[in-house]
Amino acid sequence: MTDAADTGAPEGALAANLMHFARALRAAGLPIGPGRVIDAMHAVRAAGITNRSDFYWTLHAIFVNRRDQRELFDEAFRLFWRDPQLLERMMQMMLPTIEAPGEEKKPVNRRIAEALAGGDPARNRPPEIREEEALDATLTWSDREVLRKMDFEQMSADDMARAKKMMATLRLPFAHVPTRRFRPDPAGHRADLRATLRASLRNGGDVIALRFRKRRDRPPPIVVLCDISGSMERYSRMFLHFLHALTNDRDRVFTFLFGTRLTNVTRYLRQRDVDESLAKVARAVEDWSGGTRIGHTLAEFNRLWSRRVLGQNAVVLLITDGLDRDAGSGLAREMERLHKSSHRLVWLNPLLRYEGFEPRSLGMQAILPYVDEFRAAHNLDSLSDLATALAEGTPRTSRYIWTGKAA
């Protein structure tokens, strides 16, 4: 026990150290407010500092509130309470850059540029989606994976307006689900006894006229699994814009991107500003425009995430062209598992650009038997095309059965 906290330092020093520790954790990305430092003080006073392990778990109980924060906490604790001064010095060196991530290096925001120029430069912009990609030299090739960073073109004011309009008219191919909550409704079928009694008291309790209530409906949670491999490259920007708009439009939307690996980007997409949000997504994902291993990534999703996000009757929207590098091996099994865990599974395939296209690839044949609904988009050049593709024939309940020569 040679840690600094053990040497009977006066309380003031401990408080200062706890504060610095909290700041270090905050800089590392844990959501810690000043209130927690006070809580930590109380907790440490209550538990006393007798040994390092108790001290560790006392602070752990305060500062950690998700399982995945533990590794971060563990590392910070090890570093900090070995020699607090060291970390403090490190923080002083690091903090300025941490506090302003990307603020300086960011190119002039396109919307601001537009506003200043007064005109609309978006008009003579080529309609093609321009995605610049840069091979990150520091990342090596591993297991034939192509790891790339994506640099998205910023969204123009025009794009934003169109996205807003699209969201306003968007009809998703899944119906609202009934909840177990009720709201007053004169046309409802259940008696609302509480309201009935109150109303009857209002006129002296002579007449008891029944009041009614009705089940509340609510949109189901949506889990989006979006393919970002090379073959889907021309769509990824548009899909991300769509997903950003969707995430900000309603609650309970979870987004995972996959190519050769699976990335949960839900938190980044919750960021209000679309450019910031996409920049963060671009930084978090390492396998842009590489190969596809649908079976492998779905297995990962099933094992690690399905129970956490599919619990509440979630609808799964699978966006992929079904072109699989592993030629569909293991894919059927994972699709079956995914289908069984989800309330409804909708597959949107943007590859079907030609009318006569048939899903012949092995990946597609493995996916098709397990989807409740299959949406093919022949031409996806804009968000509104996507909205149309998703909404077409929406009130359809029968299950999609592939009757082609696939079998």
Added chain:
Amino acid sequence: MTTPRSRPLPPSVDDALTLLGAGRYVADRSLATAVFLALRLNRPLFLEGEAGVGKTEIAKVLAETLGRKLIRLQCYEGLDTAAAVYEWNYPRQMIEIRLAEAGQESRQTVENEIFSERFLIRRPLLQALTPDPAGPPVLLIDELDRADEPFEAYLLEVLSDYQVTIPELGTIKAPAPPIVVVTSNRTREIHDALKRRCFYYWVDYPNAERELEILRLKSPGAAEELSRQVVGFIQKLRKEELFKVPGIAETLDWTRALVELDRVTLDPATINDTLGTLLKYQDDIARIRGPEAARILREVETELAAAPK
């Protein structure tokens, strides 16, 4: 059944560990620390972890060893105040109105009368805030992830101020805060605002040593050799890529099944026959049954033979 007698709260982490031990719960020191802090600082304890690792058990053990009443609120989607906090006894209220009419009572008296505590049905949360002769009760809010967000938001008031508001009666505040244990299976993320008010603890699968300790305590009828094999087998199984790996509850169930079958050691045939108590998904069972189970068992046997007794 004797009336429960309240015992004092543990004054230190060591005592918290002893307390859990007295309730036949094998706990890590880290868990004891979180329990101690929750008891000492009157904050809810938030336990998260996979199904079957003994989260609910902690609340039961606390209630038993501290001699408090255990009040359990099982969460489900759509759980509302009528089921969780209070409800008025409508049929009785209606009869009361009829009686009052017969007795020619004034309208105001009737209204005051029928919204009094006499007609209030207390549900778990309100019960937990009511004074109890044995001391503040243990309130177990089980599987909070199954409830929906509106209920979670409602809990914020209850868990931070230990009070509920009933429009007809006013605010009811607990004289002494109950001991609150919240559990979650993580089928969805609980909002940070709620977690912030609690002490968080992730209940993990135990290591081999601790699992053996649990097994000896809970299943004393099992042969020592069998217990070691069971623990070894399950520890290996947890490293496989399964859809749902077995928890401690499954370990205990399996051992109980093996003891009932009079087994003193594991053999591949028995494993195949009883795999259903261990794995709950057909895909998982199909994967492990047969050669895979035999392979794991061989590994366990080699390791046990090599390890010093």
